[in-house]
Amino acid sequence: MDNSLRYVPAAAFLELTQQQAFNGVKVIHLWEDVWRTKTAIVQSRLRAAFGQSQRIPARLTRVSRIDKPTLDAFLEKNHLQVTTKAKYKYGLFLPERYFRVLDENGNRFRPFLQADNTLLVAVASFSGGKNILREGVNHRSFELIRFANLLNCTVVGGLDKLLKAFIKELKPDDIMTYADRDWSDGRSYERLGFERVEATAPQLFWLNPMTGERLSAERLNQEAILDTWIRICNSGSWKYLKTLKQDS
Secondary structure, three states: OOHHHHHOOOOHHHHHHHHHHHOOOOOOOOOHHHHHHOHHHHHHHHHHHOOOOEEEEHHHOEEEEOOHHHHHHHHHHHOOOOOOOOOEEEEEEEOHHHHHHOOOOOHHHHHHEOOOOOEEEEEEEEOOOEEEEEOOEEEEEEEEEEEEEOOOEEEEOHHHHHHHHHHHHHOOOEEEEEEEOOOOOOHHHHOOOOEEEEEEOOOEEEEOOOOOOEEEHHHOOHHHHOOOOEEEEOOOEEEEEEEOOOOO
16 A cells, blocks of 8 residues: 555645636546446546436436435435435426337346336425524525435436425525535536535545445544555535525
């Protein structure tokens, strides 16, 4: 193992992202452990980034609440990050009569076919509401925790449709979310009315070079892993806020 890898400055990858953004270049930071453990999902995201994924119009889908097992199973197969607790969970379902829009409708879709022969093509999860004071005004605030499309698919307008369903049902004053700067510049959120409010610092992880296991710093005793684990830092995140409450 090259010991120099263990002492890369925390802001190194963030600085690279910022430098290239100034030149109009979008950088994706692809970690080897992520590539090895979630190759299919990485390939799917790269296809989406290059506009080469299966496109499904959101207008053909219907929104419905889903349960935790359904959300967890979908995120496990279609999202790079682990599933988390969420109070509100929604899915987009493509009815069987619209399967004709798919380039292929074979075995790869079977895990997400429902009992009514609809296809689960996207999910979004949200936190419960919290009372947040913003500029002297109390807001009932929620967090968009996860959003994912079906592998190798892009539901065009999917997140917008899921957000509208959530807003109609819960009537939040605002919705907060984060964009992972290893992958995203956050522009997709801005097109949906979110405003960039701040940047979060790069997050520290420890990586076992033998097993590929990655853990956050909070979960490990740094002294105990110093000789065997590699210290890595991502590019941090952008924090976004979509304000819905009209101040009187």
